[in-house]
Amino acid sequence: MKEVIKTDECYRQEEKEARQYFQFLHTQVDNKSYIPKLVEDFQMWKIKHIHHPTFFAYLTPKRKKPNSKEISHYIKWLNYTNKLEDYLDRSISYLYLRDLGKTLDHPQTQSKINQTVSSLKERLLESTKHETDDLFSLEWLIQKAKEENIVLTVDWLWDKLKMVSSNIPEELDAVNAQRKLIKIIAGVLMHTFDEFDENTSQTERTEKLDLAIRLGYCYGLTYPFVDDLLDANLLTEREKENYSRLIRDALLTGTVPPLGNGWRKETLPFMQFIHGELKEAFEFIQSHQTTKKFFEQAFVFFHSQELDRQKELSNAAYTNEELYVPIILKSSSSRLVARSVLQDTDEKFEKLTFLYGIYNQLADDFADMFDDLEMGSVTPYTYFMEHAGVREDLINPFEMYWAVIANLIHHVYHSDDRTREVILNRAINGLKRFKEKHGRQKYDEVMKRFASGFPEFNEVLQKMVEKGDDVDFLDKLLRDGMVEHLKKQSEEKEAFKETIENVKKRVNDVLLIAADEVSMFRNDLVLEAANYSLSSGGKRLRPVIAWFVGVELYGLKEDSLIPLLKSLEYMHTASLVFDDLPSQDNASYRRGRPTVHEMYNEAVAELSGLFLTQKAMEQQTLLNEFDAKTILQMVQYSSQVTASMCKGQVMDLESKGRRLSKEELEMMCFYKTGLGFEAALLMPAILAKADESERQALKTFSRHAGIAFQIKDDLLDYDGESTKLGKAIRIDHDNQSSTFVTALGVDKAKEELWEHYSLALEALKEIPHNVKFLKQMLNYIVNRDR
Structure with missing residues (x-):
């Protein structure tokens, strides 16, 4: 096997430096020389972070600190209490230390931090105006x-x-x-x-x-x-x-x-x-890559991870070096890899990253120690908990952690005040989070286990943990917020899908048209063809949308809307029957089955389409729980939409073999697709007697959502999977149809998709109701694979 990188050169040299660093830290732990320095550091730190309330503070009403998982409210609270700027400053400063390998005493670094804080503050405050955590x-x-x-x-x-x-x-x-x-x-x-x-x-x-x-x-x-x-x-x-x-x-x-x-x-x-x-x-x-640096550091990271992964917690023979050297290597190389994947690293960055990494790793291992213990993972903390009783030579990882902190503050960053502030904030924040997560009793047990060897320092430390404030960090807030958001998003997505399936089932159960008992026809091919087209599945998107608008947005009773839901699907299915005809798109398959004209013949298909449009109008007359004037208004609107959709189909047919402009495509799309969405939104809104401004907002939303839907259809026709779509792909290309893809190209079509997505969302801001389901529906439109 030919080696592109030399393992001896790229790992053993790093390992040698890690051993030297470990020995230096080991000495600091042995002689406890770090403790007096840290006690002095905390004496300076507490001036800013431990406050004794004044008499007037008891008389001043306080706004309760919100849960940090509610990002929007938490940011507002920080701004209200004039803490937001300090909060952002220490957070950004920490990222410059940890990720970018900077020193905070450099004027250029400080200037960049100030600029970032100012910009981020403005963006965060802007994001809180909508009362939702949408970051x-x-x-x-x-x-x-x-x-x-x-x-x-x-x-x-x-x-x-x-x-x-x-x-x-x-x-x-x-x-x-x-x-x-x-x-x-x-x-x-x-x-x-x-x-x-x-x-x-x-x-x-x-x-x-x-x-x-x-x-x-x-x-x-x-x-x-x-x-x-x-x-x-x-x-x-x-x-x-x-x-x-x-x-x-x-x-x-x-x-x-x-x-x-x-x-x-x-x-x-x-x-x-x-x-x-x-x-x-x-x-x-x-x-x-222009150098081998990325692959060298990736190998160091992978190999050090492997060494740790192969350890067994039951093995009582690991030396301190075997425990600590791999984590020094993997913690530093992970940051080096993130930099070298993009650009070359310089000597200063490599040195600072190498010395800083173990600080983060020991903090993370402390936070995760109970999870690691349950999984049997070997970390300095789990190994100490398992074997310290019989291994007096084992280094206490909590002591090692504070020795690393003292070394960073005083030797690496030369006692810089801002660096001291950030690092101690981070350390206290970690202990506070651990205490909050596991409870006071568990925290006290852990401290008794790990901090009993240096009681004087521990006494100072616990006072800081108990009384210190203003130590939260933005990256922790964002991490918690991201996890909560992704979980919530997943749950809402599943709930949304479940609701859609329930509504689809409700519609499907009542959708088929019963035979007329007094009919003189033995073989009613028109009825049979209509029910064939209705029973071929489909997303039932329009009745689903109408259900959400009627029931969720305006509080209408579900049972009262059933005729409307049926009417919308009858109209939509009729349009598909006509659309598939040889005189139009000449499609052989729809929803995975032969189209109506293939299954029967063209005449029956045409008549079944006409039959469905009339049945749609009939259903609208059965909305008995609404007053006649409102029904007439809705029927008038529905007839206008149907007529306009016919014009849109003619535009589509005349476009074959001709390249349309974006504006022409959007107009055609509005008439062909957007109006169908509009009807699903407006018809229940009319029944609910929504005011004109809300109807206009719904129209704007439907226009852009409809265009986004059509662009997604065009993209799926171009590169989707026929098995998922239930129809042949590239049919638009074969028919020389002018689509967003054929007219604009794939990339421009995608840009237009997201433009209309954004405009649709913008329209929803004008609706004074909970429009979460419309956002979910829009996300469903742009994320679907069929």
């Missing part, structure tokens, strides 16, 4: 993408995140997989944004942000698809060995080996997906 929503993501002209990149990323979520094994937790991917992408983006200045052109920004997102995604895949997979119990030990060997060979040779044999039947499908996606990601990263 992680698709709406927010598209808005930011439009600002930076990277809509196509975000479209690509969104498809990738959906694909990962739908293909990842359930045991690996799709929510956390998405969170980790987003976190890594954000980390890579930080390095990119740090390069920008006032001289950076928009074109250069767009190109670099595009590359950063794609490289970030490719590198981020290793967290769910390598680390999490190897830590989980999905694979057998033999499969894990095969998989680890495959990854190692790829890093050493620069070529991803085939997946090979030796996989169980239940394992093979998701491993094929993971292997294919990782191979594509590996090759993309490889094509953008």
Whole structure:
């Protein structure tokens, strides 16, 4: 096997430096020389963070601190209490220390931090105006993408995140997989944004942000698809060995080996997906590397992880070096990889990252110690808890943690006041979060176990934990918020889908048209053909929308709306029957079955379509629980919509073989598709006697949602899967139909899709009701695969 990188050179040198760093820290722990320094540090720290209330403070009403998981309310509270700027300053400063390898005493760094804080404060306050935590929503993501002209990149990323979520094994937790991917992408983006200045052109920004997102995604895949997979119990030990060997060979040779044999039947499908996606990601990263730095650091990261992963908690013979050296290596190399995937690293960045990494790793291991203990994972904390009683030589990891902090503050960052502030804030914040998560009793037990060896310092420390305030950090807030949002989004999506299925079932149960008891026809082909077209499935999107508007938005009774729901589906199905005819689109299949004219003949198809339109009007006359004037108003509107849709179909037919402009396509789309959505929204709104401003907002929403729907249809016709769509693909191309894809190209069509998505959402702001379901419906439109 030919090696592209030399393991001896890229790992052993790093290991040598890690051993030296460990020995230095070990000495600090042994002689406890770090304690006096930290006590002095906390004496300075507490001046700002421990406040004794004045007499007037008891008389002043206080606004209760909201739960930090409610991001919007929490940001508002911080701003109300004049704490937002300090909060953002320490948060951004911490990211500059941890991720960007900066020193806070440098004037240029401070200037960038100030600029970032000012900009972020403005954006966060703007985001709180809508009373919703939308920082992680698709709406927010598209808005930011439009600002930076990277809509196509975000479209690509969104498809990738959906694909990962739908293909990842359930045991690996799709929510956390998405969170980790987003976190890594954000980390890579930080390095990119740090390069920008006032001289950076928009074109250069767009190109670099595009590359950063794609490289970030490719590198981020290793967290769910390598680390999490190897830590989980999905694979057998033999499969894990095969998989680890495959990854190692790829890093050493620069070529991803085939997946090979030796996989169980239940394992093979998701491993094929993971292997294919990782191979594509590996090759993309490889094509953008000018040095071997990324693969060298990736190997150090992977190998140090492997050394840790192979440890067994029951083995009482591991030395302190065996416990700490791998985590020094993996904690520093993970940051180096995030930088080197995008650009070369300099000596200063490498040094600061190397010394800083173990601080984060020990903090994370402390936070996760009970989860790690339950899983049998070996970390300095779990190993100390398991074996300290019989191993007096074991280093207390909590002492090591504070020795690292003292070293960073005084030796690495030269006692810089701002750095001291940020690092101590972070440390106290970690203890407070642990205490909040596990409760006072559990926290006291842990402190008794880990902090009894240095009682004087522990006494000072616990006072800081008990009384110190203003130590929260934005990245923790965003992490918690992201997890909550992704979970909530998943739950709402499932609830939305369940509601849709329930409404579809309700509609399907009453949709078929019964034979007329006094009919003289023995074989009523028109009725049979109509019911054939109605029974061929379909999304039932229009009656579903009408149900949501009527029941959820305006509080109408479901039973009273049944005739309207049937009417909408009859009208829509009739339009499809006509649309499929040889004289029009000449489609042979619809919803996975032969079209009506193929199943019967053209004449029967035409008559069944006409029959369905009349049955639709008949159903509208059966809305008995509404007054006659309102019904007449709705029937008049419905007739106008039907007539206009016929004109739209003529426009469509006349467009064949002719290239339409975007404006012509949007007009045709409005008449063909948008009006159908509008009817589903407006007809229940008319029944509910909604005022004119709300009706206009619903019309605007339907116009843009309808266009977005049609563009998605065009994109699916171009590159969708016929088995999912239930019809042949490229039919528009074969018919020389003018579509958004044929007229604009795939990329421009996608940009238009997201433009109309944004405009549809903007229209909803004019409706003074809970429009969450309309947002979900819009997301369903743009995210569907059929």
